[in-house]
Amino acid sequence: MRIALIQSEPAFGEPERNLEALRGAIASVEADIYVLPELCLTGYDFEDRAELARFAEEPGGPLASALAEAALGRGAGISFGFAEAAPGGRLFNSALLALPGGPRRVYRKTHLFAREKLLFEPGDTGFFVEEFRGLKVGPAICFDWIFPEAFRTLALLGADLVAHSANLVLPYCQRAGFARAVENRVYVATANRTGREERGGRSLSFTGGSVLVSPEGAYLLELPADRPAVAATSSAVIDSPPFSSASRMRSIVWRTIFIGSVDDGVLAARIPRRSSMAPCVISGGTVAAKRR
Numbered sequence: 001m002r003i004a005l006i007q008s009e010p011a012f013g014e015p016e017r018n019l020e021a022l023r024g025a026i027a028s029v030e031a032d033i034y035v036l037p038e039l040c041l042t043g044y045d046f047e048d049r050a051e052l053a054r055f056a057e058e059p060g061g062p063l064a065s066a067l068a069e070a071a072l073g074r075g076a077g078i079s080f081g082f083a084e085a086a087p088g089g090r091l092f093n094s095a096l097l098a099l100p101g102g103p104r105r106v107y108r109k110t111h112l113f114a115r116e117k118l119l120f121e122p123g124d125t126g127f128f129v130e131e132f133r134g135l136k137v138g139p140a141i142c143f144d145w146i147f148p149e150a151f152r153t154l155a156l157l158g159a160d161l162v163a164h165s166a167n168l169v170l171p172y173c174q175r176a177g178f179a180r181a182v183e184n185r186v187y188v189a190t191a192n193r194t195g196r197e198e199r200g201g202r203s204l205s206f207t208g209g210s211v212l213v214s215p216e217g218a219y220l221l222e223l224p225a226d227r228p229a230v231a232a233t234s235s236a237v238i239d240s241p242p243f244s245s246a247s248r249m250r251s252i253v254w255r256t257i258f259i260g261s262v263d264d265g266v267l268a269a270r271i272p273r274r275s276s277m278a279p280c281v282i283s284g285g286t287v288a289a290k291r292r
Contacts, residue, residue: 001135003161003187004031004232007210007223009195012043015055015063021228023070026078031232032133034071037193037210038081038142038167039093041067044206045115045199046083049091052119056085059096059106068098075100077132079139079163084108086121093120095139095165099132110150113143129159135238142166145173145180145190155184160238164190167206174209181213187238188213194227212237 006025010018018041026034038044041063046052057064064082071078077099084094084106093109093116108123109116127150129138138159144150145164154162162180166173173190181188194208212221212233220237223229 001033001133001161001236001238002031002233003189003212003221003237004029004034004230005189005191005210005212005221005223006034006036006040007191007208007229008037008040008193009206009228010037010040010043010193012045012197012199013055014043015041018042019063019066022067022080025228025230026070026074029230029232030074031076032236033077033079033135033137033161033163035163035189035191036067036078036080036165037191038095038165039083040080040165040193042083043197044167044193045197045202045204046119047200049119052083052091053085053089056083056091058085059094059104061085064096068096068104072098072100077102077137079137079165081141081165081167090121091119092123093141094123095141095163097130097137097139097163099130099137102132103130105130107139107141109141109144111143111147127153127157129154129157136160138162140164142168145176148180148183151180151184151186151188155186159184159186161187161189164188166190166192166210168192169204169206171207174207174211177211177213178217178219181215182217185215187215192223194225 042055068078079095079097081095084092095107098104108125110123129136136158138154140162151162177188177190189212190210192208192210193206195206197204208225210223214220221231223231
């Protein structure tokens with residue numbers, strides 16, 4: 001499985017121009033799956049919901065469909081962020097995961113950041129994974145990364161690759177990708193954007209530096225911080241099946257002992273028997289553990 005990161009610098013409010021740039025980036029490199037930034041067709045910092053609504057579209061809208069087809073037409077999958085218009089006038093910060101011969105599924109951002117809460121509805125899809133060429137892919141969006149339970153939930157669902165579309169303005173995520181990848185035994189592909197947006201007296205600088213991190217913590221791809229760029233692994237970084245039998249067994253043991261399982265929305269983390277601590281339950285943001 002060859003993985004490509006597309007790091008773009010969208011022009012705010014110019015989706016057709018941004019679409020052409022993204023199409024060109026996709027055409028410039030061969031890959032099995034392309035991961036693109038959050039809100040990559042429109043830009044990020046909308047003034048208000050009225051402005052956002054003018055640029056939002058349904059997942060099957062012309063721009064989102066055209067971008068998906070840019071990868072699907074090459075026999076590849078794609079995950080990218082877009083502004084979603086949903087029934088009832090609802091607006092979501094979403095990612096579209098489109099796979100050749102498979103579903104087109106929408107993930108709606110769970111953890112909204114800063115002013116996003118004034119613009120978008122909270123995501124209501126939950127996390128999910130889809131299988132593609134022996135690899136299970138789960139989408140996530142930007143600020144989801146800061147909550148360990150987000151990527152952990154994807155790992156518990158069986159994800160091998162987290163397709164993380166981002167518009168990062170904080171400098172931490174690219175390095176924290178190491179922790180998210182190692183602690184969950186997954187590949188983490190963070191596709192960030194670059195550039196600045198000056199709107200309504202606000203100034204946002206985006207940090208670029210898109211990365212692909214392996215379950216062993218190796219940085220397989222690192223893009224520059226200050227300009228658009230495209231990179232893909234030079235060979236398949238994930239075998240089919242995704243891991244060797246021994247590595248897969250280590251992953252299963254790791255997840256069972258240190259992560260646990262998803263049960264009715266509760267994450268239960270089992271602590272090894274030799275520990276004096278009873279099982280820890282993470283529910284509703286509370287962590288509780290009892291001494292035996």
